[in-house]
Amino acid sequence: MDGLALAGRFPAFVERVLSAMAFAASGRSEEALAAAVQAIDECSSSYEKGRVLAALVEEKLRLSVDGPVMLAAIELVAMAVGNLGVDFARCLDEKFMRTMTKILKMVQSETVKAGLLTEMLLTEKRERIKNANKEKKRTRRRRRMKTETREMRRRMGARRREGEELEWK
Structure with missing residues (x-):
C-alpha cells in the first residue's frame, strides 16, 4: 500500500x-x-x-x-x-x-530561485509586520491599564478625603 x-x-x-x-x-x-x-x-x-x-x-x-x-x-x-x-x-x-x-x-533556474527568495522575504516581512502590530496592541493595552489604574486611585483618594467608606465594586 x-x-x-x-x-x-x-x-x-x-x-x-x-x-x-x-x-x-x-x-x-x-x-x-x-x-x-x-x-x-x-x-x-x-x-x-x-x-x-x-x-x-x-x-x-x-x-x-x-x-x-x-x-x-x-x-x-x-x-x-x-x-x-x-x-x-x-x-x-x-x-x-x-x-x-x-x-x-x-x-x-535563476528565475525560480529569485521567485522563491522573493516569496521567503515577503513571508518574513509579513511576520515582522504581524509581530509589530501585536506589540503595538500590547503597548496600547498597557497604557490603557495604567490610565485606568491612575483614575481609580484618584477616585479612591477623593473618597477618602470626603470621608466616604471605600467600597470595592
Missing part, C-alpha cells in the same frame, strides 16, 4: 499534516510548528504515518504551484528527517525522490 492509500486510515493525522503546511504557508508559524511537531511525534510511533506524511508532501510538491506551500512542505520533511533520522528517511519512496529531484533541478 502506498502512502496515499494509507491516508484513509488516519484522517486526523492527514488533517494535522495539511494544516501544518497551510499554517506555515500563510505565515502562522506558531500554529504550524505545533501541528508539525505533533505530526512528527505521531510518525515516530508509526511507520505507516511516516509513509502517509511523505506521500502527502510529495503530492503537494508535485501538484502545487504555490511557492509558500511548496516551501512549507519541504520544511516539514526537513523537520521530520531532522527529528526522526533514518526511521523517517526509510519512508521516502522512489516517487518522492523523483519529485524532489525535479524540484531541485527547477531551483537551479
